[in-house]
Amino acid sequence: MDRACRGRKIVGVRVLDERILEGLARPSFSAALKGRSIDATYRHGKQLFVDLGGIMLTIHLGMTGDVAPLGPREHVPRHTRALLKLDGGLRLAYDDPRMFGALGVAASVEGFVKDRGLGPDALLVSADEFVSRSARSSRAVKALLLDQRVLAGVGNLYADEALFQARIHPSSPSRGLSGRRLEALGMAIPRVLQSSIAAGTYLSNLPEGYLLRDRGPGAPCPRGDGHLAMIRVGGRASFFCPACQKA
DNA sequence: GAGTATGTTATATG
């Protein structure tokens, strides 16, 4: 998106379904964006920001959202909820079947992060900082990983992977874990995310030994320690190896 | 029709 759109001017805004707008209505959203140029793009956790010089367009993809630059003849995706027309004939589609994502406007990245109480970015966080933010909680460690106020950017799948790599049972209360264990988890988080990026987010392209390459009930443990089990933690399906991730 | 799904948040319950 940055490559395709940086330097372009927004010449038209079409909101096809107003329900994806967060905190403002169609007319003010369009007015805020129209005529502005895309200066830069930023990210904090799962939240995306498009710097329009003075204001930020905020984008969250939810579970099924996608931002797609479209060529002049290219078809608009089926569940496009908003369409930005850029100069030079380029269009940018926000496609989101389940509409769990959202578009909005914010004054700055810092302000947005503060307002939402988002934790540090999971890709950049140090193991020490992760440990200090999670060590004293009685909550299940997986619920902490998914709590964007503790750490911003880890979702259900990558939480499972990081816990597997650190050999931690997903429902362990984090305060019962040794400093060493928590530190191993803190180191696993950015490593897992980097691997996923390197794999183009295709789970089958992840390195050997990753649980996510075959995450399903009864799938073999990549370490050869039996097979995976599924439980619910924090309402989310959680796959783990009962043999190497002991409670 | 039931149940599931890579997310977040408001409300309910213990």
Place this chain on the structure above:
DNA sequence: GCATATAACATACT
């Protein structure tokens, strides 16, 4: 007050 659980959002798929 705290933590956890559930519902809600909307669509696709098995």
